[in-house]
Amino acid sequence: MTYEVIVEGFVLEVEVTNCDNTPPCPGTWDSDWDFYGSRELEFVVLSGITYDASGARQVVPGYECYQAGQLYAKQIEVDLWRQIDSRTQRQRRAA
Structure with a gap:
């Protein structure tokens, strides 16, 4: 999935290559990851x-x-999660 991210004067086209958004499941005790959930995101800056x-x-x-992606990785990731969460909420409301 491709997103547009604005960071520090750049308008970047960013492709999410891997997204793991596992919600927490407090009723399980199999592992910490199952109990707390996990969020991992990998991306590539395509253009800007x-x-x-x-x-x-x-x-x-x-x-x-590439350098902007490395330098502003945390800010890009925060904005990507905001956009992904927003899309998920819109899809839930529409269903």
């Missing part, structure tokens, strides 16, 4: 744009996209 001081749109080169 930024704007210069005059407001002109500029394409971010591939290596700079």
Whole structure:
């Protein structure tokens, strides 16, 4: 799934390659992971744009996209979880 993430002046197109969103199950004692649940996310920055001081749109080169993904990984992950959780809630309401 592909998402758009805005972080520190970059508009990044990010593909989620792996998403494990296991909810907690307090009634089980098999393992800590089952009891507390787990959330893991892996992503790749596909492309990006930024704007210069005059407001002109500029394409971010591939290596700079990679660097932005590494540098802002935590902020990107937080925004991705926000978008994933929002989508999940909308799907539950629609069902």
